[in-house]
Amino acid sequence: MSATIEALTPNASSPPPPAGVIPTIARKELTELLRDARLKWAGGLIALLMLTALLLGWQQQEQLDAERASARSETYQQWLGQGEKNPHSAAHFGQYAFKPASPLSFLDPGINPYVGATVWMEAHKQNEFRFRPARDATSLRRFGDLSISFVWQVLSPLLIVLLTFNAFSGERERGTLRQLLSVGVRPSQLLAGKLLALGALLAMLLIPPILLGMLLLLVIDDHHLSAVDTLGRSGLMLAGYAIYLGGFALLALAVSALCGSSRKALIVLLAFWVANAFVAPRAITDLAARLAPTPSALDFQAALTKAKRANFGHDENHPAFIEFRDSILKQYGVTRIEDLPVNFRALSLNEDDERGYRIYDEHYGRLWAIYQEQERIRALGGVLFPLTALQPWSMAMAGTDIAQQNHFAAAAEHYRRGIQKAMAGDMIKNRPNDSSEYVAGPELWSSIKPFEYTPPSAADVVPGQLSSLLILLIWAAAAAALAITAVRRLQPT
Amino acid sequence: MSASTVTAADMPRQSLFREAISLERRLFRAERLVLLITVILLAAVAYALFNGAAWRDRQGSLLASAQLEEATRLDEQRDKLTKMNAGSFTPTSSFQNPRNPLWVGLRHAATYAALPATPLAITAIGQSDLNPPYVLVSADSRETFALNEEIENPGNLLAGRFDLAFFVVFLLPLVIVTLSYNLLSAEREQGTLAMAASNPVRLALLLWAKLSYRAAVVLVPLVVFVLAGLLLLGAPIFEADGPVRIGGWLLLVTAYVGFWFAVTAAVTVLGRGSAHNALMLVSIWIVLVLVLPTVGSVAVNLSFPVPSRAEMINSLREVKTDSARTADAGAAKYALEHETDRNGGAVSDKDFEAARKRVLSVQLAAEQIASTMAVYDRQIARQRSTIAWLRFLSPAVLMQDALNTIAGTGDERYADFSVQVDAFHQQWQQYFNARVLANEPLTLRDYDAFPRFVYRPGSVSTVIGPLASALIGLLLPMLLLFAYAIRRIERYPITDRA
Numbered sequence A: 001m002s003a004t005i006e007a008l009t010p011n012a013s014s015p016p017p018p019a020g021v022i023p024t025i026a027r028k029e030l031t032e033l034l035r036d037a038r039l040k041w042a043g044g045l046i047a048l049l050m051l052t053a054l055l056l057g058w059q060q061q062e063q064l065d066a067e068r069a070s071a072r073s074e075t076y077q078q079w080l081g082q083g084e085k086n087p088h089s090a091a092h093f094g095q096y097a098f099k100p101a102s103p104l105s106f107l108d109p110g111i112n113p114y115v116g117a118t119v120w121m122e123a124h125k126q127n128e129f130r131f132r133p134a135r136d137a138t139s140l141r142r143f144g145d146l147s148i149s150f151v152w153q154v155l156s157p158l159l160i161v162l163l164t165f166n167a168f169s170g171e172r173e174r175g176t177l178r179q180l181l182s183v184g185v186r187p188s189q190l191l192a193g194k195l196l197a198l199g200a201l202l203a204m205l206l207i208p209p210i211l212l213g214m215l216l217l218l219v220i221d222d223h224h225l226s227a228v229d230t231l232g233r234s235g236l237m238l239a240g241y242a243i244y245l246g247g248f249a250l251l252a253l254a255v256s257a258l259c260g261s262s263r264k265a266l267i268v269l270l271a272f273w274v275a276n277a278f279v280a281p282r283a284i285t286d287l288a289a290r291l292a293p294t295p296s297a298l299d300f301q302a303a304l305t306k307a308k309r310a311n312f313g314h315d316e317n318h319p320a321f322i323e324f325r326d327s328i329l330k331q332y333g334v335t336r337i338e339d340l341p342v343n344f345r346a347l348s349l350n351e352d353d354e355r356g357y358r359i360y361d362e363h364y365g366r367l368w369a370i371y372q373e374q375e376r377i378r379a380l381g382g383v384l385f386p387l388t389a390l391q392p393w394s395m396a397m398a399g400t401d402i403a404q405q406n407h408f409a410a411a412a413e414h415y416r417r418g419i420q421k422a423m424a425g426d427m428i429k430n431r432p433n434d435s436s437e438y439v440a441g442p443e444l445w446s447s448i449k450p451f452e453y454t455p456p457s458a459a460d461v462v463p464g465q466l467s468s469l470l471i472l473l474i475w476a477a478a479a480a481a482l483a484i485t486a487v488r489r490l491q492p493t
Numbered sequence B: 001m002s003a004s005t006v007t008a009a010d011m012p013r014q015s016l017f018r019e020a021i022s023l024e025r026r027l028f029r030a031e032r033l034v035l036l037i038t039v040i041l042l043a044a045v046a047y048a049l050f051n052g053a054a055w056r057d058r059q060g061s062l063l064a065s066a067q068l069e070e071a072t073r074l075d076e077q078r079d080k081l082t083k084m085n086a087g088s089f090t091p092t093s094s095f096q097n098p099r100n101p102l103w104v105g106l107r108h109a110a111t112y113a114a115l116p117a118t119p120l121a122i123t124a125i126g127q128s129d130l131n132p133p134y135v136l137v138s139a140d141s142r143e144t145f146a147l148n149e150e151i152e153n154p155g156n157l158l159a160g161r162f163d164l165a166f167f168v169v170f171l172l173p174l175v176i177v178t179l180s181y182n183l184l185s186a187e188r189e190q191g192t193l194a195m196a197a198s199n200p201v202r203l204a205l206l207l208w209a210k211l212s213y214r215a216a217v218v219l220v221p222l223v224v225f226v227l228a229g230l231l232l233l234g235a236p237i238f239e240a241d242g243p244v245r246i247g248g249w250l251l252l253v254t255a256y257v258g259f260w261f262a263v264t265a266a267v268t269v270l271g272r273g274s275a276h277n278a279l280m281l282v283s284i285w286i287v288l289v290l291v292l293p294t295v296g297s298v299a300v301n302l303s304f305p306v307p308s309r310a311e312m313i314n315s316l317r318e319v320k321t322d323s324a325r326t327a328d329a330g331a332a333k334y335a336l337e338h339e340t341d342r343n344g345g346a347v348s349d350k351d352f353e354a355a356r357k358r359v360l361s362v363q364l365a366a367e368q369i370a371s372t373m374a375v376y377d378r379q380i381a382r383q384r385s386t387i388a389w390l391r392f393l394s395p396a397v398l399m400q401d402a403l404n405t406i407a408g409t410g411d412e413r414y415a416d417f418s419v420q421v422d423a424f425h426q427q428w429q430q431y432f433n434a435r436v437l438a439n440e441p442l443t444l445r446d447y448d449a450f451p452r453f454v455y456r457p458g459s460v461s462t463v464i465g466p467l468a469s470a471l472i473g474l475l476l477p478m479l480l481l482f483a484y485a486i487r488r489i490e491r492y493p494i495t496d497r498a
Helices: A002-012 A021-035 A037-080 A087-093 A139-143 A148-164 A169-174 A176-182 A187-219 A227-258 A262-291 A297-308 A319-332 A344-383 A387-398 A402-430 A442-446 A458-488 B013-030 B033-086 B101-108 B154-159 B164-180 B185-190 B192-197 B203-232 B242-268 B274-303 B309-327 B329-338 B349-393 B395-407 B411-437 B444-448 B461-491
Strands: A095-098 A118-122 B111-114 B134-137
Touching: A021 A187, A037 A095, A037 A148, A037 A187, A037 A442, A037 B274, A037 B309, A087 A118, A087 A402, A087 A442, A095 A402, A095 B309, A118 A402, A118 B309, A139 B274, A139 B349, A139 B395, A148 A187, A148 A227, A148 A262, A148 A387, A148 B274, A169 A176, A169 A227, A169 A262, A187 A227, A187 A458, A227 A262, A227 A387, A227 A458, A262 A344, A262 A387, A262 B033, A262 B154, A262 B164, A262 B274, A297 A344, A297 B033, A319 A344, A344 A387, A344 A402, A344 A458, A344 B154, A387 A458, A402 A442, A402 A458, A402 B154, B013 B033, B013 B203, B033 B101, B033 B111, B033 B134, B033 B164, B033 B203, B033 B444, B101 B349, B101 B411, B111 B411, B134 B411, B164 B203, B164 B242, B164 B274, B164 B395, B185 B192, B185 B274, B203 B242, B203 B461, B242 B274, B242 B395, B242 B461, B274 B349, B274 B395, B309 B349, B349 B395, B349 B411, B349 B461, B395 B411, B395 B461, B411 B461
Parallel strands: none
Antiparallel strands: A095 A118, B111 B134
């Protein structure tokens, strides 16, 4: 500290203080921080964890993506190789959809461990995704995943707290605050200088892994997303983390200025850190689940089954079936099914499917709306505890949030309906109305192109998450306001 | 203590200890610390147990509605069969035929194998949000039902729940750290330690008194609130093995609290300042509760990677296609589902042929499906047995694991449930397949004699075994840390070094 005072004293004899006050403070603070043994240990550990998380995450993502790619081509080969059969039977055989790994999921795996990446696209049914990876792991996994997002969301704020809790209170306890103020340093300059130093330090710690991450991104061979889009997404993701960590730095400085002692500041900050990282996400999740409860699989299926009773399915005595049959006979001006120029059974299958789509859209739409409501409640908690607003933003940019999972689910469903339509269409045209067998072959199967998924672009994703970013900004602004108020009231004793 | 003429040196150790404790009590009262801690504990325990109870009730109603669904479905079938016997109902297809053992075994009578909650289920949600409490068993092949999941927003699963186990494992150590990071250092910093040390009282005794008092401040309200909460929320702690579980829970929590106080004692005797102690304790917490578990999880994953389920899906499909071709059942299934059979209710020759092919195809595939799926189960089991050792590195993992075991929401219990379900599945298949292959129509009496799943709870040793090893894993480091603290405290600086 004496270095700062010496550096400032010659100029400080006559107010106003020199223009170089802030950089001088920042330089001195940075030197002091770098000498701090706390930083060597904590920073070293964090750097090591980040490196491990990056390389492991990247390697696992590459492996996962390769597995899914080969599974995709295999399921399509099985579709092509199913032999000659009735097209509706082929529709029953169906295909599987495997969600490609998003290129940025190695930074933030998000919901990936807790959601299936696979769905069976079969006739008559819009299925649920299956095989949550977390179920193939042990309870150890519930402690969290080692990922860059874990380090940045949970550990980095703690590092900030540990480095900053005595920023002002420590100066006061050592008596250097009085000296500083007496030479004419304005508290706001002190705040800016300390903030700058902290920023520089975090940059030193965080920029190398960011560069490494970028490098790994270049190596990822992904044709699903353009490089520009990936770059845009990572930039936006980093912006969210910058706001989050900046807000934490401001809050820590504010608390350090407000608290009478370093000890108190440390306790207040640690309590906030624990609440933000561990308590709030769980407590708000419980609250969201209570306000917008998820239906059970059983209830969901029962509701679907009930709604589908209005459809005739394969039941030829169903009133809806009879009504439909009569309308078709009337449309073609015939009285007997045998006289129809098109295959009636296929026509009725197609009709039943069309009616089913409306039911599925309604029910899945309602389910996804519940998820969205839960996410909205969670993000709102970010006004107090920023992690619950940062998390959705980070996951959205990484392509690992529920909205993008459902985007994939919708695309798979669209593809499934395409198969149904094509199979029924072929039968409507080609299958005779008598009871003779009708089979199609590989030409028909290959008329269905392989399922290619195009993830939404950053521009599509950002609008849905602007509210999270806004909440994060509000929180950070509140932290800034608190910091400014706190240093204005700064008392040397 | 009663006679003021007795000097401190004459006092037995016990009353010195009591004196120190009562001093602590006065200090805590002055800072209203007991009240603060009690309020925090009450709020956390109430919220956690309330959440746990809501979860248990949800799981319970899930099971109830599953059983209701099954009963309704069976009644419908019985009703149809009665009418069919009376001649007032004629099935339009073999699928609709309540006498047909094929579709009754595959769909209409499919039965829920349920895993009942344990008396202490509300204390740890554990893995129960990933593993549904029931499996719908049918005569179909295992992969069609064994891995079914409950619908849930993955965001909720990611966040986890605020249950009692979470509070105990994650937050309780922080409460302990906050209470005791300045155990002796504060008094030294205030200069009162030298005064205290001028009395004929050993520092070790002083430290011991301070620790005991703080442990009581944490443990007594915690235990009281938890027991009261369990009773109020209707946890059947006196039923079945409830007393064993509640006893185990109390022992575990006491040992865990003891461990963390031992950590604070060991850090305290190093003789550094309060702020330094706080930082060190928080760092230890981070390493034990966050870093070691996540790194351990990665290590276990890398050592015994569970292969991709994407691969399993495709290879199972290959297996099933092959066996279906062999049994030529593909066409049969289609015919069964789509061709109506108006020749009356009996299983016709054509349907029998198709049914036979379908059963043969399921039987042909069963072995390969089992061996393909076993690869996954084996890797997960290897991960589990590795963690059984690794958990000794982190008391947090040890504790979470043990609390899950006590609540009956741990990995082991779900694995055991899955084994029991597999055995029952085979029994179910045998029952129905024998009748399909003999083309034997089901009667009303058969309906009452369908196999039923009854969960066989593990013996008390399945709880006591892991509990004992967890206790050892907590108590051993605790004793070592205390032993270190007692040795090292002789060198404790009673005044601040200039």
